[in-house]
Amino acid sequence: MPIMQLLHWLPDSPIVTFTILLLVSLTLPPWFERLRLPGLVGLLLAGVVLGEHGLGVLNSQSETMKLLSDIGKIYLMFVAGLEIDLAQFKSKKDRAIGFGISTFIFPMLAGIAIGLWFNMGWNAAILIGSLLASHTLLAYPIVQRLGLIDTEPIIISVGATIFTSISALLVLAICVSVQAGEFSLFSLSWQLGTLAIYSAIVLFGFDWAGKAYFKRNGSEEGNQFLFVLLAVFLASVGAQIINVDQIVGAFLAGLAVNDAVGNSLVKEKVEFVGSVLFIPFFFIAMGLLLNIPVFLETLTTNFTLPVAIVLGLIISKFVAAWAMKLLYGYSRDETLLIWSLSIPQVATTLAAALVGFNVGLLSEAVFNSIIVLMLATSILGPLLTQQYAPRLLPLKAKPPLNPNQALIWWENRQQEAEETPPFTVVVPLANPDTQRYLMEMAALIARHEGGSIVSLAIATHAQVHMDEPELQSALQQSRFLLKRSVKVGQQFNVKTDPVLRIDSDVATGIIRTACEQDASLIVMGWSETGSIRARLFGTVIDSVFWSSHCPVAVMRLLQEPVNIRRILVLVKSIAPRTIRTIRFAQLLADTNQASVTLLQVCPAQTPDAQITILETQLAEVLRSEGPQINAQIVVKPANDVVGAILDQARGFDLVILRSQRRRTAGGLAVSSVTHDVMENLQCSVVMFGEPQT
Incomplete structure (x- = not known):
């Protein structure tokens, strides 16, 4: 058997064992999840195939497998x-x-x-x-x-x-x-x-x-x-x-x-x-012990x-x-x-x-x-x-939430403050290709609220000496971005204050500046989160979401914000945070006279009576507070949440969803609906998040 001969040519090395385990962990679970089976089934099966009772590539009694299995079990x-x-x-x-x-x-x-x-x-x-x-x-x-x-x-x-x-x-x-x-x-x-x-x-x-x-x-x-x-x-x-x-x-x-x-x-x-x-690795090791x-x-x-x-x-x-x-x-x-x-x-x-x-x-x-x-x-x-x-799910519509709970966070703070602080949008700038659309979106929101923009450029520098050539080059690039941001603000007749900051960490610079400026909202550009490096060490977006004192809107804009006419808002459940996301969508739609559609995907087994109740609750949320805009409500029964969302999103200019933390269940990663939707949508996207407190 050529395959068997090739496998037995592999060196008997811990590195080979570790590489095989990585390959199996990367490839098999997604295939089994597409078959509606837990990913761990694929890992167990791989252990059976690769173990002593299969191809004999992995040895359950080797020191490497014992160590990795024990660590996985712990x-x-x-x-x-x-x-x-x-x-x-x-x-x-x-x-x-x-x-x-x-x-x-x-x-x-x-x-x-x-x-x-x-x-x-x-x-x-x-x-x-x-x-x-x-x-x-x-x-x-x-x-x-x-x-x-x-x-x-x-x-x-x-x-x-x-x-x-x-x-x-x-x-x-x-x-x-x-x-x-x-x-x-x-x-x-x-x-x-x-x-x-x-x-x-x-x-x-x-x-x-x-x-x-x-x-x-x-x-x-x-x-x-x-x-x-x-x-x-x-x-x-x-x-x-x-x-x-x-x-x-x-x-x-x-x-x-x-x-x-x-x-x-x-x-x-x-x-x-x-x-x-x-x-x-632990589940693969379990498969190695299975005697077929x-x-x-x-x-x-x-x-x-x-x-x-x-x-x-x-x-x-x-x-x-x-x-x-x-x-x-x-x-x-x-x-x-x-x-x-x-x-x-x-x-x-x-x-x-x-x-x-x-x-x-x-x-x-x-x-x-x-x-x-x-x-x-x-x-x-x-x-x-x-x-x-x-x-x-509730058998009757819940009473509307306290109006103060339904407000966007900064509006709630304004009511409690003795003096209403000015509405301020902080826009961190880093990518010249996406800068204009971000500034236009921030300008539309700030103009709607009678506020201003703080455009922020951060030159990262971890050294003591300020005369490093790399720092000077970063400062020059940052000043160029800030000049362009001021011009965009002038075009929309919105006051724009450029801020240049030197910091060793971009996320820290953003959240500290936003706090110093008493910002009402941070508008950021989307960055890649699916890479191994991003997952291991986190991204700037992760850090800002976790640490910011004010709401954060992360945007991937594929067209000019002034041309956005149809907005889809993904609703997970009727909760204060979800309602504040809806309020943000209403505010955004009111700047452009756009329409908003609220989409809630419920299990396919949900009775018609409960679907009607969900629609009633969402209608009450739209009526209770916020700008009165052209709005529709869609409650879609489906077990394939991502597929239902992508199907409903066709024809929309912008999709707004709320930031969700990724969980694990039984020790195995659960697919993130938010991540899958972001990766597959063909239109502009806004991910709206709030302070943790």
Whole structure:
């Protein structure tokens, strides 16, 4: 076989292994996502094909694969802890713990029963029960898109993740200790005691240290990133010292630094590095361990085991959700949504299953059955969530929001101030090719509000000496851009103040100037965000969005702003921030006598009655405040959000969308609708973002 011969010619080098892992992680997940399958399925399949039971290119026992797999496993559990919303958990702590106990106990009992039924012994049976007891919120992006994250069923499902994950990892630690022959009543008490002390040190000590370090190094994102990595691996090492598996420490570290990191750029970078590098490596390593003959035998001759585990999980999770209905009086739809969210088994389940398999506690048949469980539940759970979540949309139109909430941020500030500050638009200039359109847009807005423009050019310079030739050249270019900006302002009869600044960082120069000028709005040009460098180190846009005190409008303008006549606004849910984006669109349309169309894409299963309610709510938003313009409302039922948006966007001159932070789910990156839409739209685009506070 030529392919086999070519593969075996590859050098036996860690660099070759790392390169193959990178290639697989880059290429396979997008293909499987197009087939409506989780990307991790492709990674597992690649591990099977490239492993000892396939082409033999990768060796699961090599030091390189062991190291990368361990790092991926640790990172997976760390991100699982990092993503838990502690604020939501605290808001419904009692009910979240109640559901956590329910959705832990019933699957635990089901798993023990299955293990004993198949003659596995008490220790293995208890471990199987703990594997079924946790859950991964794979379907969280679905409810987030519908604007349901503040509803009680979602809050308790998120909160229960903390309880079930910690409990499952604790059971794992005890089972591994028993398997090693180190279990006794004294050893159990000693294990629980040391684990309690260790957990307190990690949860409270790391939280305190993180806040203190971030406070002292607020602008050093590189050092913050290294601090987070040190925290997770230090916690993992500490877990091993007290004879607990390292994934326990990684999860606790994620919870500990969660509060310190918050929704910062550092958190996004930490999650990004894990999602594209180490976590995919872990799933490939899982595939390497799959013995295809044994796997097929498990599905054929011993198919009752995986069927029993899958059905046991689904039924026990349903019983747990139904218990919450009886206890707290949830409706049928709320109960079914809670059930669907608790079905997927990915992060904790797979990491713990690998530990159990490596220590000889779980057989290959059980390990293969857990893989089947993961595949089945990661597909079934989101499908059920997509079916039941739309039913929780309001059955009647909500009363209009407080008018002050509906105002754009700077208008709200003007009402509260004793003296109304002048409306000021700051326009950072860097690209001569896009400068004119940005200045024209800023001039239209400023003229409409009776304000002025501050055109800003930043010459970057990190050296002490001001006579460097590079700096002088940058200053000359900046002065040229500022002169052109003043001419554009004069053409629109808008006062334009040119500002030239020397700074070591462009983003810092922009946000500080905007704050010094008491800016009402920052208008920026679009820059590439899809490159590896941009994703790893961030962009100027990212930094300005996170740090600015005022709204930011990032624009990719393909035609003169004065010619924009049809504006499409993408609406995710009825919330104050979304409404302020609509207000911005109304302001923009009023400068040009343009029309505005509001587009909300809802799941295909949304009933007609709820679509009518959504239309009514959007109509009320348009009527309540802002300039009265020619407006239309479109509520489009579709599961392919990006495709529906691109289809509706045909014929529009400008699309406005709100800045969204990218999330991960189950440790794997979730496609960003915002990014995909920006990349594929053929018209001008404005991405509108607001201060974080």
